[in-house]
Amino acid sequence: MPKLKLDISMSLDGYIAAPNQTLEHPLGDGGMRLHDWVFGLKSWREPHGMSGGESNADDEIVAESTRGIGAVIMGRKMFSGGDGPWARDPNADAWWGDDPPFHVPVFVLTHHEREPLVKDGGTTFTFVTDGIESALAQAQAAAGDGDISLAGGASVAQQYLGAGLVDQIQIHLAPVLLGGGVRLFDGSIPKPVELEAERVVASPAVTHLRFQVSR
Amino acid sequence: MPKLKLDISMSLDGYIAAPNQTLEHPLGDGGMRLHDWVFGLKSWREPHGMSGGESNADDEIVAESTRGIGAVIMGRKMFSGGDGPWARDPNADAWWGDDPPFHVPVFVLTHHEREPLVKDGGTTFTFVTDGIESALAQAQAAAGDGDISLAGGASVAQQYLGAGLVDQIQIHLAPVLLGGGVRLFDGSIPKPVELEAERVVASPAVTHLRFQVSR
Numbered sequence A, B: 001m002p003k004l005k006l007d008i009s010m011s012l013d014g015y016i017a018a019p020n021q022t023l024e025h026p027l028g029d030g031g032m033r034l035h036d037w038v039f040g041l042k043s044w045r046e047p048h049g050m051s052g053g054e055s056n057a058d059d060e061i062v063a064e065s066t067r068g069i070g071a072v073i074m075g076r077k078m079f080s081g082g083d084g085p086w087a088r089d090p091n092a093d094a095w096w097g098d099d100p101p102f103h104v105p106v107f108v109l110t111h112h113e114r115e116p117l118v119k120d121g122g123t124t125f126t127f128v129t130d131g132i133e134s135a136l137a138q139a140q141a142a143a144g145d146g147d148i149s150l151a152g153g154a155s156v157a158q159q160y161l162g163a164g165l166v167d168q169i170q171i172h173l174a175p176v177l178l179g180g181g182v183r184l185f186d187g188s189i190p191k192p193v194e195l196e197a198e199r200v201v202a203s204p205a206v207t208h209l210r211f212q213v214s215r
Helices: A031-039 A057-066 A076-080 A132-143 A154-162 B031-039 B057-066 B076-080 B132-142 B154-162
Strands: A004-011 A015-017 A069-075 A105-109 A124-128 A147-152 A168-174 A193-202 A207-213 B004-011 B015-017 B069-075 B105-109 B124-128 B147-152 B168-174 B193-202 B207-213
Touching: A004 A031, A004 A154, A015 A031, A015 A154, A031 A057, A031 A168, A057 A193, A069 A076, A069 A132, A069 A154, A076 A105, A105 A132, A124 A132, A132 A147, A132 A154, A147 A154, A193 B193, B004 B031, B004 B154, B015 B031, B015 B154, B031 B057, B031 B168, B057 B193, B069 B076, B069 B132, B069 B154, B076 B105, B105 B132, B124 B132, B132 B147, B132 B154, B147 B154
Parallel strands: A004 A147, A004 A168, A069 A105, A069 A147, A105 A124, B004 B147, B004 B168, B069 B105, B069 B147, B105 B124
Antiparallel strands: A004 A015, A168 A207, A193 A207, B004 B015, B168 B207, B193 B207
């Protein structure tokens, strides 16, 4: 069975977006700070169509996180996010461009029914309107021998965590206290969940903490 | 100038006590889980009057955290905490016994005025009723060449963090999601604070994350 893996950047005080998050500014005011560590890395730049970049331990973590992924689940905001007029248009698809960085089937949780959207490079966006378990079942069927990446945003991650459906959590801990914003862990987990601390990789820019969720 | 060091156990979801925290049960229902990693360690058992215990990397972290400490600041709940009838008695001192594990001056933030309490082994409890800056000034004067340990609980830690007075944060991250309880970072930090990720030490039981607070 494919594993559901959550891979997300978080501040030490638990925020995955800064205050004043909107559909147009999904990371809030200053929330890009959480992702500073990633933008200069080769393994992030390449699938986003940019050349160059650093190859270091952080880079290997990013490369690893996309290897073996057979399907992606994301929320509506993440699908249509970013600055621009398309952010509030449920039929928009401009944000990810013609060749999105996923190269696998992507399942978008939304309330807007819509035909699947086929992009270049193997990315197909399928819109799921009947809930997180349906999206997971569809992703499992599509993932083949691969695992499933739970790409966010916060609401979708919280729903899967709260339902006990996440198998692996990797937190990319940014060395900053944001002081406010959108929490990853907002109280939607109904009872204590034991984790298995599996690996830590640390650099001055970020600490990667990987846990398996105990069953 | 002595540094103010916060050293605290926290769940991955940001809790330092479990739900239903009371004065009698300061860690809440199941919150002792956060400290599982420490009770078997030699460097924890020895100052608490117990023999034996493990010597490993976690043990060295605990030993290090008490070396070079010249004074301690704590809150009223931490001073009088634990199970027992004394928990609601402002004149109680039974919790820490005759020979408390601090062996340095301890400053207790409280609303109850009280004469200092001299214990065996170098621990003196001084009760501070005029706020966190006064307690810090008194601890600085008492610490000599040592640093100051901010021992908690949550409210006192939050007040010092919110006022920008903490120099070093070491989180002992327990591999568990508590799902609820008392947060360390509860929104009392008014604006983003950059940290310097200084060191990570990891074992299956706990991950020690040490940060310096940028000024």
